[in-house]
């Protein structure tokens with residue numbers, strides 16, 4: 079069989095309606111495309127004027143809505159087009175004069191303005207998505223040019239007419255179709271333009287042709303000098319705060335911000351703000367706006383800003399992020415990965431700088447930023463590498479420490495026993511008395527948050543960064559092995575039997591099957607075992623110890639929304655050295671078992687109160703018992 083080559087033929091009559099319909103998913107994009115073209119035309123005029131040493135008027139774009147005539151016009155004072163140019167640039171689909179301009183400037187040895195937006199030669203056709211007819215009236219800046227008017231009614235045919243235009247520039251008039259009449263409302267046009275063009279570099283004015291008074295016009299739409307384009311050295315804290323306030327009027331001041339500026343190997347300007355988190359406000363993912371040369375592209379920055387930084391607010395402007403291309407193709411774009419890595423690095427560096435230069439401020443904002451830093455460390459190895467040494471925890475004395483600082487703070491006498499251990503207590507849960515006990519021996523413990531820290535601590539244990547390894551152990555499970563204990567005596571064993579008898583209902587040597595133990599643990603609010611630990615000099619009567627592994631699994635299950643999937647093994651640790659416990663044993667030996675029973679239950683309840691708190695169903699018994707004990711005590715005192 080002989081081989082044969084061919085070329086796919088395209089019928090322009092068929093392709094035109096497809097482009098009109100499918101070019102963009104949202105119809106209001108035409109306003110962005112036509113103002114972007116007008117912006118390009120002004121930039122080109124000023125670039126050429128500079129090389130020709132010409133004076134030109136300040137760039138301005140005027141959008142006029144005429145309800146009676148059913149038109150919207152976009153007029154600029156850019157470089158304009160001759161009839162031949164209109165035919166070449168406008169009437170040729172997918173031929174970009176913007177790209178040709180950049181190439182020509184390069185050829186002539188001039189540096190083309192990097193501010194040209196157009197690239198594909200398609201944007202103009204978005205006008206047909208909302209129009210039955212489009213007119214382009216233009217007067218070129220070239221010497222001796224005559225004005226021209228191009229008319230196209232949405233088919234592949236077009237015509238030229240004479241024009242009376244006297245000012246250099248272009249006016250595009252759209253005859254709005256029936257499906258798009260919302261664009262015949264000047265305020266709607268203004269709002270749409272605000273969305274896309276709020277930081278375009280030239281002034282955009284919206285006028286209502288029917289407005290009698292100037293004040294009835296929506297007026298100026300944009301701010302031509304966004305903060306991210308300004309020189310960092312000239313900006314003050316107040317400038318950043320003012321910009322933030324304008325963008326997010328419902329928020330308070332931002333905690334901290336990062337000004338992004340890079341020219342090579344990609345271009346990127348932007349400011350990212352760390353907001354003060356409001357737990358009552360639902361998290362809104364679209365707080366970072368993406369721009370391309372000051373033209374709004376999207377507030378979907380998913381591929382550019384890593385998920386863990388999506389709590390930040392602000393703007394990113396990069397000409398290396400395509401305007402017209404669908405978002406799905408962003409993922410494969412090598413520049414996007416580079417930009418994303420740069421942002422991660424810059425965020426980490428800025429936090430590091432704040433930590434080193436102003437630790438007090440870093441600590442003040444820590445509560446608001448800790449969640450995403452820990453989440454970032456878990457989800458991004460590079461961020462983890464950069465930030466691990468700057469994650470801080472509150473210690474038993476309320477001071478913030480890094481994990482390395484924690485390690486250094488361990489007294490010499492405990493260094494061997496502690497090895498890589500980090501003692502922790504859960505915020506609002508762990509036994510205060512135990513912390514005091516440890517602190518009296520010079521040992522600090524760090525406070526952990528129930529939401530992120532079960533994951534973060536596990537991550538730190540499994541991924542070592544730097545020289546130090548860490549193993550997190552809760553104060554209740556570790557205190558007995560750390561602090562010196564007195565030897566167990568015969569009477570201590572009797573204490574254990576007494577408590578086991580009263581609180582579990584069986585002595586040490588009673589029959590225990592697995593099933594019975596599980597049932598017990600549920601019936602006794604998780605209490606499964608009683609232990610005695612006689613810590614030297616300690617007077618507190620008892621505390622709860624929870625198996626470390628179970629504690630973590632339960633916390634994670636809870637965070638995932640499954641409440642208490644399995645029973646927790648809780649051990650009530652009794653300190654026979656405590657005077658209350660010794661008295662209870664003496665009363666038992668004297669036969670006052672009614673009172674002893676109350677004391678034993680009270681000791682258990684107190685241990686609950688100082689760890690996780692009393693369960694609702696145990697509260698009534700506790701209150702009744704407290705009243706009875708107080709009654710007995712006051713009777714005795716009388």
Ligand SMILES: Nc1ncnc2c1ncn2[C@@H]1O[C@H](COP(=O)(O)OP(=O)(O)OP(=O)(O)O)[C@@H](O)[C@H]1O
Pocket residue numbers: 111115116119154156157158159167168173174175176177195196197198199200201202203248401402
């Ligand atoms: N207002 C205008 N003033 C002068 N020239 C214009 C104007 N609008 C369009 N043009 C010319 O028409 C060309 C085609 O415009 P079109 O919007 O289709 O594509 P583009 O801007 O080059 O690229 P993109 O598809 O990325 O927008 C432009 O490159 C420009 O040369």
